[in-house]
Amino acid sequence: MKIVIEHLSVQYDDGTESLRDISLTIPANQITALFGPAGGGKSTLLRALNRLNDLVDGVRVTGRILLDGEDIAGPGVNVTALRRRVGMVFAQPVPLPMSIRQNITYGLELAGVRERAKLTAAVEKSLRAAALWDEVQDRLEAPATALSGGQQQRLCLARVLALEPEVVLLDEPTSGLDPISTAKVETSLQAIKRDYTVVIVPHSVQQAARIADLAAFFLQGELVEAGPGQQLFLTPKDQRTNDYITGRFG
């Protein structure tokens, strides 16, 4: 088990209880999909996994998140090192204002990697893993903003993979993409799960059903049920899950 979440609650400054007593186990080398209607706390959970919630003033986190058995939710965690182990792809692709190549090497350089050969190898390897290499190999020095939306999102995935993290978090990564780009992203997720633990908030129930090895249904801060994807989408145990996936809801 890669990640074990125990009794996790997250409360924002304004009193919003975005997650209430969540316990969930996330297996290694599988795709775990967190799905449910907006406001359910899915993004909050992802941000708890790499401590991006720390950027929000006054957020209160209780409970434990064990990554390889080590608590990463409490105080005293080296958060920059953690974020290299647990990378994140956001809904909106945000290329940094630099070239395609520099977008990939940015995180490695921050981590102190200097050797050119290492950086060059990482660029090719991660762009290939994100299924973008063929499209950009001749224009690595072009500004990343010159890429299409779908390419930008795969660049953001490559940028995370370049750090060789253990866990890749994706928050509705295909919500702004056309079906072809979406398919490319899904294909590369299927490919990378051999090496990584993938946690995704899909942008639709259909996408969840397509890619989830494990699925977890969130409703208003509560984890309603979790289970193997096939089983959960065919025979949900909870009525609310059933209502949601059959579209009678939200």
Added chain:
Amino acid sequence: MSRHLTQRLAFGLLILATLATTVPIVLIVGYIAAAGLPAISLEFLTAMPRDGMRAGGIWPAIVGTLLLTAGTAVVAVPLGIAAAIYLAEYAKDTPLTRAIRIAIINLAGIPSVVYGLFGLGLFVLFLGFGTSILAGSLTLAIMTLPVIISTTEEALRAVPQAFRVVSISLGGTKWQTIRRIVLPQALPGILTGVILGLERAAGETAPILFTAAAFFLPRLPNSPLDATMALPYHLFVIATQVPGMPVQIQYGTALVLLVFVLSMNFFATIIRSRARARRQW
């Protein structure tokens, strides 16, 4: 009134307003250029003044203004940028930081002669720097700081928050994020603010009146503790204090000061428009 007529009327008024603001500027600059140009010569730009400033050049005033502006920059730029980084990136929104911001905005509105008196009291007398380039630069720096701080803070805040989140999520520390993403992106805006602030410092008379400026000093300063001539004060002196002053020299001096300040302004505009063209967000 028909809509068409209203439209034309509004258009006409806007043109009129534009002309009312630009025509006088063009006239002033044109007049000073026309009246001052005959005075400009190599000697005028590089020689010491003679005959009670009625002849010779304005070299020490040019050097003095360059030194005062440079001294101001050395103090105000690092301090102002550091303060702006603190306010924009680190300070939480508390009553204290809000009070600091309001204070900075209000400081920018204080008349420059007040800064002059403050500089006289603190740097010239209390700290014993005397009437000197050091005292004048520090006074000008304090006057310039609010401008630099507020324009820099604005430039930093204009950098999209998403860049910061991405950099942090890739394992960047806050300082790495500021240094590698935020500052480079904000640099054009920062430079514009810095130049506009320094330009004001270069052209001001009141702050250096009691702190740095010498009435007549036909030699170059050789230490920061020396007094100095300076273009704006020199202009004030030869325009009001010296009888029998050739008009040409007055306008020639004004022209040099004008060119100095306008070229800084021009430089700032170039930086800004180039950065706009290059910006990726």
